[in-house]
Amino acid sequence: MPPFRNFKEGSDLLASARKALDWQNLGFEYTKTDYRFSAVYENGSWSEGELLTSEMIQIHEGAPALHYAQQCFEGLKAQTAKDGRVLLFRPELNAQRMQNTAERLSMPAVPEELFIKGVMQAVSANQAWIPPYGSGASLYIRPLLIGVGENMGLKPAKRYEFRVIVSPVGPYYKSGGLSLISLAVSDFDRAAPHGTGDIKAGANYPGGLYATRKAKELGANEALYLDAAEHRYLEEAGSANILVSMAGNKLVTPKSAAILPSVTRRSIMTIAAEDLGMETEERAIDLRKEVGSFEEVAACGTAAVLSPVGKIWFDDHWHHFYANGEEVGPIMQKLYDLLCQLQSGEREDKYGWTREVAL
């Protein structure tokens, strides 16, 4: 295991130790960092895990991850706070979600302690890559669980790798910051009602690449999916859950067994109720019937943070929201500010959601 280098001095990482990246202009792209955490499951138990320097994974040609997509992942972020601490946001929820996913895909659960250890070590060992406070960038953390080893028939792998890679990233949507995005309702389905939509299986995503391409042809940032049974109820965007504000200080989010239980969405719903005194509701939202009562709309997720949606394309035209889709509305602005202040340690964390990484 390589030595942990401690660059911490005063209230922030030594500026000279931090990589010289153009932090303000990073996209949501892979950048190779120095270390990745890897643990292996074999014969019924997990190895302790170690930090590796190579970004390559050598994998058997018979690996179930390659043939049958026996694979899943997670996504979370580390951010530099104003006082120099490096903070994670509710990583235990990602650990639990990966365990739910693993169960559904007949993979061994990664114990929560191993998940958190892998995340902490990958962030700490790559501290020179953590974007500075105020840059708008963060260190994206991507835990992966893959079925490796040899197999031919459709059965679970005997061997698994849990790997945590990190990469500094900027905003997910190119517009960046808190600017408006647009969504286009897809003709394609993302997930079946009793399928795998509520877990973070990699196999849920490649079908969406085509839907996203079609949405982009219409000028939208991303595809928006309706329920697969009736094409009537709002589900979610390609990589984000949906929030809708309505009259009467209400914040509504789709209830569906086929969408990913977003950590960001669950947190925003709590913030809306506790900090803004909003009435929050998780229920089926009938798009065509209810679109007239949508005041503000947003997509939310680790990558998207909270991205206000100015307009949605469906039934052959654009439907605009707050200020005719030209301005960010006050509710989404407030929710965005409150969430970001919490995640970056600018506001007292009364919920106990942030977790400091020991550097």
Ligand SMILES: Cc1ncc(COP(=O)(O)O)c(C=O)c1O
């Ligand atoms: C399909 C999907 N929905 C929602 C989300 C948002 O979830 P979270 O807030 O946990 O990042 C993601 C991203 O992780 C996603 O891939």
